[in-house]
Amino acid sequence: MNADRLEIVTLQGVARRFGAVRALDGVDLSVLRGQCLGLVGHNGAGKSTLMNVLAGTLNADRGVLRIGDAEVQGFSAAVAKANGIRCVFQELSLCPNLTVAENTRIFHAALSGRGWRGRAKALIRAKLDEIFPGHGIDPGDMVGDLSIGKRQIVEIACAFTQTETPLRLVILDEPTSSLDAVTSKQLLEFVRKEVDGGLACILISHVLGEVLDYADEIVVMKDGLIVAQDDAATFTRARLVEAMGNVAKAADKDVEARRVIRGNAPVVVQANAGAALTAHQGEIVGLAGLAGHGQTKLLLDIFEATGSKRLATRVEGPVAFVAGDRQTDGVFHRWSISANVGVRSLRRMVRRGVIDPVAEAVMGDEWQRKINIKTPDMGSNILSLSGGNQQKALFARALASDAQIILMDDPMRGVDFGTKLEVYEIIRQEAARGRTFLWYSTETEELHNCDHIYVFRDGAIVADMSNAELTEEKILSHSFQETA
């Protein structure tokens, strides 16, 4: 019934919040038959949330979702699937203990009964051969034994297989992130061909060349909104970068006041990720680039290397880690705020062999004042705090400790603006006192607080620049690959 209508899916005023963060802030979008829609945007622009809403794995807080011309209530993954909407997620969703063909079977309820294995094998082999000729994957291969790239190939091919419901829309989230140039091109050519045959496709990629070359229309997102939408032909690389960037520059007058001359202070961290990274005492070093391009891994390497004399990584002095992913890396959810702040400094609280609860409370109260944690009682559970204040508690944990080097793993995720400004100020003060900060941030504005910035792409440092040289365009341009 949708065949004569052009729109496959239409979104109207779709919004979704995560706590204080507006991931989607009223998005209107329609995807048409025979259209490849390119979707670009910087970290946290809302691309992934939008995708999840379309795939039915996240529900929108408000807004309307139409399939064809019928408004859908209670959209879910099952409804999406029944309407021929498929999504290849960035995290791999295959079962590693099953073969390629068996994973295809999990995907298709219709593959059952006598001879299902043969049918599954034929189905996935045909699709693999069609999209990725020369892929070298056997349907009988165990997925866990395949390389990451091959797993991604399997996942993509699996998404394009058809049994009962015809395929209408395929959403590809960074499909080429683990693929080499040849397979990437194979995939994109295939997508182009399918789209010309009437399929709709949403292509999300940080390789701008891919989007420019293969999409019919490009949508640029920023801060949960669509900020530009036009025919792909009207975009150039420069225009895309400009559209993704911030129009209003962060005011960074007072930052300029404390610019240290690099190299005068002793080196405290020396690490390597494709190129050398150096941090001097009292410096704020920024790690930039798109999320998940090796910044966290480098921070963890530095954390692990503390105390050990490894050749590649040298760390002088005690280290503390400020987690960005609070729930998995930072917060002890059963403990009070004070206990969460004090856990890194227990050694200093020991009086006559046991931890002095008074010392712990004193430290908690002291840092509540210093960093302005908004709570009536530092003895209450850490989860009673808002996200931003939990983050402040984690900052307090690091700053209250004896650490001279502080590693920050994009800690400002989901933190409100006021809190951010307070924390920036504290970081500058502490740096002035001789502490060194290694600060991974996905927000370009934040990088203006850093003295020196390293840009990461695909797990390696691809550029470095001083604060004076820093521009948003430069960061974006290094973060997004030149060509496909």
Add this chain to the structure above:
Amino acid sequence: MWRQVTSPRVLRAILPAASFVILLAAIFYVQPRAMSYFGMNLMLQYTVPIALATIAQMFIITVNDLDLSIGAFVGLTACIGATLLADSPLLGVLALLACVGAYAALGALIYWRNLPSIVVTLGMSFVWLGGAVLILPTPGGTAPGWVKAIMGLKTPVVPFPIIATLVIGISVHLVLMRSSYGTVLRGVGGNPRAVKRAGWSLLKAKMVMYAAAGFFGVLSGLSLIGLTSAADAHIADRYTLYAIAGVILGGGEFVGGRVSPIGAIIGALTLALTGSFLTFLRISPDWQIGAQGGILILVLALRALIKRQEG
């Protein structure tokens, strides 16, 4: 060629079979008389109930749980088999069906409340044991004639235990490893989120696996009394340990849905043979259980070594 043979994956796959063959060779070397129909029958007669309990445990491990009550459960079903089933078959069958149903309900409870399976099954082991004591307060009872007849079958050329374990292994392999729903069940162990996203019910999968474990527990109990004729609440206490060890010796992993029914059968055979081997070596039976623990650790050590090689 050599590189291919020594590749970690191949090594890991042949490890269970290799340990079995080496053990068997050692037995034949120490005691050549064991290499006969009668000798094999004697050495392997208890493998059938152990293999069935191992398969039951394997179903639970497939969905990333662990059953610490399977021994007590086998004891209970043995007691039911030697009393109710022999005296009033209908009631006996109903009781055994209720046992399987209880296992399915356990699976549902563990999934629904997200409970740690070890604590729940440890608690249930008391319930099973208590039930067995209630049914059969003192050792005794009689196995139904047909059960004894099956277990006492004299098959030509190849001893019955070998044929029986092979049949069990192959049929479970067909259901779990080859059937289309078996694939989904294993997928639950590998990546539950993906399976759920594809539209399958995890609750149903857990219940099916627990029910299957209960079913094989019943079979294990019945086959055990077929050999011993009488039952006792504590008859199968050691089976909990045997079953876990059997799955692991057979190449199964504790998490991730990587299991192998054929491997589990080989693991059970290896465990049963260890006892005979130690007897032939005139090592006191005191060390039997220790040797089984030692073999388990050895196999796990070898596997850790291979894994490190895999990088």
Add this chain to the structure above:
Amino acid sequence: MTAFKTLSEKPWIWSFLGMIAIWAATAIYTGGKGSADVITAALSFATFTAIVGVGQMFVIATGPGNVDLSIPSTIALSGAVAMKVMDGSNAMLPVGAAASLGCGLAVGVLNYLLIRVLRIPPIIATLSSSFLILSTAIAYGRGLKIKPPPLLAEFTTAQVWGLPVLALFFAVFAFGMSVVLNRTIYGRSVLAIGQNMRAARLAGIKVERTRFLTYALSAVLAATCGFLLAGFSGGASLNMGQEYLLGSIAVVVIGGTSVAGGKANLPGILGASMFMFLLVTMLNTFGASAGVRLVMTGLIIVAVITIAGGEDAQS
């Protein structure tokens, strides 16, 4: 709602309430006859459960998947070794105690090495080591019928004002362990690891050292229990540890320690140990058979874990 919240924040209260309720029920049934004796007996037996329960609690508190299944065999080994070393002589008492603790330490080291070096999940590591330990105990203690030194037997059965001396000593020890749990770096490390091992490591906690100490502590306490139990029951027997596998886990769970890790409760173990013993006594008084007692014990444990576990599933 607030009252419920306050109570649920003190999870040990349930085990004590249960204990009192059961004791009262028994006392009413018997018309108050022998109620004091029941308490004395309960204190004696509960002490042994509580000793291993404390070790198990620290292990379980280090997070999901951590359980020490080698406790029963360690009890058996320690008892057998101690009895043989002492050979009924008071003079050898310190040597016997040292040998017993040495057994415990060795088991702890073995368990930790299996977990660390072979990267086996703790359940399987302690399970397979329990095979080895039990065999050693069987082989070493074959035909063992040695009476404990009189002094040990006296000490473990002595009473002051109707209270077992052992229970009094244990009360002091339990208080000490409660301080260790809540007020030392080690205790805090255990709780932090149990909540989130990755966050604990990133917060600078010595994860491996803590895990080693925890498994060593559990084994040493099991060994202590074996030593005392052999003295209490007039000699070591190979299956004297058997009931402590479920017993140790049950008192930890009923006592309000979270099986999801990171939350431990020492007073709860004391209440739960008493509760478990009194439950059996009550069922005995009511004339319940052994089977009913077992079924009830099992069902209560499953019920407690179902109620207590639900809270963790949501967070």
